[in-house]
Amino acid sequence: MSDATNTIAQNSADHKAAPKSSPASVRRFNEARERTKAISAPTLADVLRLAPNDDKISAIVQHFGFEAGDHDELLGAGLNLIRDQYALLEDVLVVTDFRGERNFKAMEMHLGRLVDGLIRSAYGAANFYETKRQLARDEQNAFSNESRDEDRQGIDGGENRVDRAVRFAAQQAPKAYALAIMATGACDAYRDIFGEDWKPYTKDNARSLTENVRAAQWGAVL
Numbered sequence: 001m002s003d004a005t006n007t008i009a010q011n012s013a014d015h016k017a018a019p020k021s022s023p024a025s026v027r028r029f030n031e032a033r034e035r036t037k038a039i040s041a042p043t044l045a046d047v048l049r050l051a052p053n054d055d056k057i058s059a060i061v062q063h064f065g066f067e068a069g070d071h072d073e074l075l076g077a078g079l080n081l082i083r084d085q086y087a088l089l090e091d092v093l094v095v096t097d098f099r100g101e102r103n104f105k106a107m108e109m110h111l112g113r114l115v116d117g118l119i120r121s122a123y124g125a126a127n128f129y130e131t132k133r134q135l136a137r138d139e140q141n142a143f144s145n146e147s148r149d150e151d152r153q154g155i156d157g158g159e160n161r162v163d164r165a166v167r168f169a170a171q172q173a174p175k176a177y178a179l180a181i182m183a184t185g186a187c188d189a190y191r192d193i194f195g196e197d198w199k200p201y202t203k204d205n206a207r208s209l210t211e212n213v214r215a216a217q218w219g220a221v222l
Contacts (some may be wrong), residue, residue, distance in 0.1 A: 001174070007033040007182075019155050039123070041200035041201070041202055042119055042120060042123035042200065043119065043199070043200060044119060044183060044184060044187045044198070044214065046123055047087050047119060047122045047126050047179075047180050047183055048122045048126055048143035048178070048180060048184075049123060049131065050123070050126035050129065050172045051125075051126035051128075051130075051176040051177055051180035052155060052176060053131065054071070056173070057173060057177045060173045060174070061174070063170075064170045064171075066170065066173070067172065067174060068173070068174035068177050068178060069177075069178045069181075071181055073161070074178055074181035074183060074185065075181050075182070075184060075185040076180055076183020076185040077190045078118065078182035078183060078187075078188070078189065079185040079186070079188060080185075080189075081118075081185075081186055081189075082111055082114060082115065082185075082189035082190055082193070083184050083189050083192075083193075085110070085111060085114060086107065086111065086189075086193055089107065089110065089178075090107070092104070092105040093106040093110060094107050102199075104194070107196050108194060110188055111193070112190070112198060112201065114186065115183075115186045115187060115190050115198045116198075116200060116201070118179070118182060118183045118186045119183050119186075119187075119198075119200070121179055121183075121184070122176070122179035124173070125175045125179045126176040126179070126180055127172055127175040128172055129169065129172040129175070129176040130174070130176075132165070132168055132169040132172050133169045133173075133213040134222075135165060135169070136162070136168070136169040136208045138183045139161060139162045139165045140162045140165075140166070143160070143161065143162045143170065153185050157209065161200075163172075186198075187213065
C-alpha cells in the first residue's frame with residue numbers, strides 16, 4: 001500500500017471501515033503533498049504559488065466577510081520596511097573603502113535578512129492555507145461520494161464537516177494573502193535598491209574541480 005493510500009486510510013479512521021482509496025484521491029493527495037512540501041529556503045515564487053491570488057481572495061471576502069487588508073497598503077508596507085531601513089542605516093552600513101568605492105555588503109546582508117524573514121513568515125502562512133484548502137476539498141469529495149442527501153445537513157441544521165473545513169480554510173486565506181503582498185513589496189524594494197532580485201542565502205557546499213580531482217586521486221590510492 002502506498003504512502004498516500006495509508007495516509008488517506010488513517011485519516012478515515014473515524015469511519016467503521018476505511019473507504020478504498022481511488023486512483024483520483026491518491027493522485028490528489030500526492031499533488032497536495034508536493035505543493036506543500038516543506039522548503040528550507042523559500043522564495044517569493046514559492047509563496048505566490050501557494051497563497052490565494054487577488055481573484056481568490058476577493059471571492060473569499062465576498063462570501064465569508066473576512067478582512068483581507070488593502071492591497072496597495074500591504075504592498076507599500078513591504079516597500080517602506082526595506083526603504084526606510086536603507087535610509088536610516090545608509091551612513092552606518094554603507095562604508096567607503098581605501099579605494100574610495102562604496103561597499104554595500106553589510107547593507108545587502110541586513111536587508112536580505114529582513115526580506116528573508118518576511119518571505120519565511122509569508123510562506124508558512126501560505127503553506128498552512130494551502131494544506132487546509134486541500135483538506136477541505138478532499139472532505140468535500142469524500143462527503144459527496146459517501147453521504148446520503150439526508151445526512152448532508154449538519155446537526156440541528158448547522159454546519160456539516162465540509163462546511164467547517166471550508167470555513168477554516170477560508171479563515172487562513174486573508175493571512176496568507178496579506179503576508180504574501182507584504183513580502184512582494186519587500187522584494188520589489190530590494191530589487192530597486194540593489195538592481196537584482198532577492199534570493200535566499202544557501203551555503204555553497206560544492207567543492208572545486210581541484211578538490212574533486214584530489215579526492216578521486218586519494219580514493220584511488222588510499
